[in-house]
């Protein structure tokens with residue numbers, strides 16, 4: 025409470041100045057930030073309630089566990105799992121919940137190929153993590169909106185969108201999605217066909233949405249874990265180097281050192297020594313921690329840490345780059361005035377690590393660091409690589425878009441409490457072409473089963489990051505003197521690329537992000553553009569269109585197969 029009283033005092037002081045007509049633009053900019061108080065603008069008792077609510081939701085989500093799948097358990101006559109059936113543990117709740125999201129359920133959703141087990145895990149997680157939050161969330165929305173209004177915003181969504189400093193932000197996002205949707209639909213149609221080959225068309229509808237439990241991820245947000253079921257040209261060296269990492273005895277520490285060496289190769293900052301002493305890179309066995317990876321700036325120019333329950337997988341190697349990208353950005357703007365020590369906009373902060381990972385994940389780079397046997401640059405290998413990148417970067421786009429579309433509409437009141445779950449599934453079907461594998465109703469709270477909703481972390485930053493990171497990639501590749509297809513570019517060891525990146529990141533939030541984009545592109549543009557990501561995936565797009573020529577592109581909602589319907 026101390027901090028908010030201090031903050032409020034500064035706020036009272038700052039708001040007494042007629043700062044809006046100060047002559048100096050940087051000073052005006054500083055005042056525009058320091059006068060936004062956020063939730064501390066609430067009266068003490070409501071601030072306390074909101075803080076406690078957020079904490080309760082976060083810890084409830086992080087502690088959620090489910091029981092092991094038991095195929096022998098009785099079934100209801102509609103084929104549904106009987107959650108109340110007694111089983112050999114014959115205690116009153118029928119089982120002891122022992123499986124947590126990380127690493128157990130992440131692993132199960134990625135590796136199980138049993139639709140029944142997947143459907144059980146998918147539902148049990150939502151029962152354990154989402155349902156209990158429903159009531160709390162409504163009160164949370166009320167208090168968040170009250171705080172936003174005290175800061176002069178319409179509602180909490182308006183407050184969040186103000187980070188992008190443009191009043192037509194939603195139109196910009198809609199426009200980018202419209203440009204990228206055709207590529208997403210081609211990928212969706214191809215993956216659906218492959219899943220029909222695996223599971224049959226009684227589970228996967230040939231002209232309908234894909235059931236969410238079959239896509240290798242608890243939220244169907246990235247599809248990299250079903251690469252084995254969908255890879256265009258099987259039997260070639262896999263770009264998923266998980267097994268090689270394990271065979272070579274990589275530790276979590278080694279994976280973070282690998283990521284750091286990429287940053288250093290560009291002339292960027294090494295991790296400070298305290299980073300290696302104080303980061304938590306392995307899930308502790310003696311206590312419950314919030315395993316959702318995170319990067320922390322302790323705002324003293326010395327102490328920076330990552331918390332990640334690291335598994336030895338390619339996914340976690342990429343995540344290590346992502347988290348270290350946050351720390352690198354923190355380091356690059358540490359000499360800015362405190363109020364400017366932030367990303368030019370939230371998406372920039374999310375893009376940094378992913379930009380380096382775009383180079384680090386290339387087959388040529390993986391060969392260079394002995395994680396991949398010699399892979400010839402054949403057409404088939406190119407398509408396999410682009411396809412695996414699309415399962416991450418393209419599959420994610422509609423999800424990255426719809427999470428905050430849902431939240432903005434809840435904050436604005438367009439979605440009332442009685443519509444939380446039905447509107448969530450409207451968006452999931454319309455934008456993602458993904459459906460619930462079993463009947464859902466308003467006792468469920470499926471949005472709550474995704475970390476960022478109980479943790480109150482905005483999400484559209486990832487949608488924008490997945491687009492802007494390709495703008496960064498294109499410009500850094502140009503600076504590195506790359507010629508040839510964009511997807512083969514690897515900026516490793518390029519001092520020129522490093523210098524350009526440093527020029528952008530060191531600005532922090534001192535200039536509006538269009539100016540940072542202008543620095544990145546040497547004045548060519550200051551807008552978010554889908555061109556680079558479309559250029560990167562162009563070879564895959566034409567290949568998919570030829571593969572899909574007899575395929576039904578898109579999905580019809582009424583074709584959805586929803587089990588649990590008698």
Ligand SMILES: CC(=O)N[C@@H](CC(=O)O)C(=O)NC[C@H](CC1(C(=O)N[C@@H](Cc2ccc(O)cc2)C(=O)O)CCCC1)C(=O)O
Pocket residue numbers: 245246316317318319320321343346347350373374486
């Ligand atoms: C103090 C604090 O909170 N710090 C911030 C960072 C900062 O603001 O400085 C922070 O650490 N945020 C945590 C969050 C973690 C992750 C995440 O949530 N990812 C999204 C979306 C996504 C999916 C695929 C992908 O390749 C990239 C992103 C998800 O998992 O749905 C999980 C692993 C990856 C990133 C993060 O690092 O962004």
Ligand SMILES: [Zn+2]
Pocket residue numbers: 346347350373374
């Ligand atoms: Zn991030």
